[in-house]
Amino acid sequence: NAGVTQTPKFRILKIGQSMTLQCAQDMNHNYMYWYRQDPGMGLKLIYYSVGAGITDKGEVPNGYNVSRSTTEDFPLRLELAAPSQTSVYFCASSPSGRAGEQFFGPGTRLTVL
Amino acid sequence: AQKVTQAQTEISVVEKEDVTLDCVYETRDTTYYLFWYKQPPSGELVFLIRRNSFDEQNEISGRYSWNFQKSTSSFNFTITASQVVDSAVYFCALSEAGDDKIIFGKGTRLHILP
Numbered sequence: 001n002a003g004v005t006q007t008p009k010f011r012i013l014k015i016g017q018s019m020t021l022q023c024a025q026d027m028n029h030n031y032m033y034w035y036r037q038d039p040g041m042g043l044k045l046i047y048y049s050v051g052a053g054i055t056d057k058g059e060v061p062n063g064y065n066v067s068r069s070t071t072e073d074f075p076l077r078l079e080l081a082a083p084s085q086t087s088v089y090f091c092a093s094s095p096s097g098r099a100g101e102q103f104f105g106p107g108t109r110l111t112v113l
Numbered sequence: 114a115q116k117v118t119q120a121q122t123e124i125s126v127v128e129k130e131d132v133t134l135d136c137v138y139e140t141r142d143t144t145y146y147l148f149w150y151k152q153p154p155s156g157e158l159v160f161l162i163r164r165n166s167f168d169e170q171n172e173i174s175g176r177y178s179w180n181f182q183k184s185t186s187s188f189n190f191t192i193t194a195s196q197v198v199d200s201a202v203y204f205c206a207l208s209e210a211g212d213d214k215i216i217f218g219k220g221t222r223l224h225i226l227p
Contacts, residue, residue, distance in 0.1 A: 058214060092158075106156065106157055
């Protein structure tokens, strides 16, 4: 099993550009999450999904969009990149949501200049 | 609203010393879950432990132990006989029974000096 995979690992964007961060898991987990990690600020939840076709906002959803058409994939879309979106983005999945451990991907380091 | 506070931003200890990482949480729910995760310098996040609100037993796993006290809303993590490989950022997290979100603290950066 590959676990949770994220692509790309690194990306530099110009202000106003768009991109999609890819996340996939092969553990058949229903729950998936997107976090951003800013230096010294811990993890903040952007969006999450409790199953295919269902998504919901986290703490910091502005500037992002998600979709969940399959159990395996949970892409995160940045429509108009801003410097404030410079961060490390982590995707995670869980078999049992709030009560279970989360399995994290390796992260995507995004810089917006 | 749920909240997790890790007051220690950064801690440095010499190898083989014991160290305790503090975690204080706030919740209105009677059913909730607490977690600890480790983020080594390589960057990935690794699950360490989960505890539900009805289980106040302390847990020990090798050199790691966790002390859960509902009376003080704390879930502290102790590393005994620390090793350089324990150097990492450690996150405490909380989820409530009525919510699928998990809230993380800001983390404590632990340096184990050889």
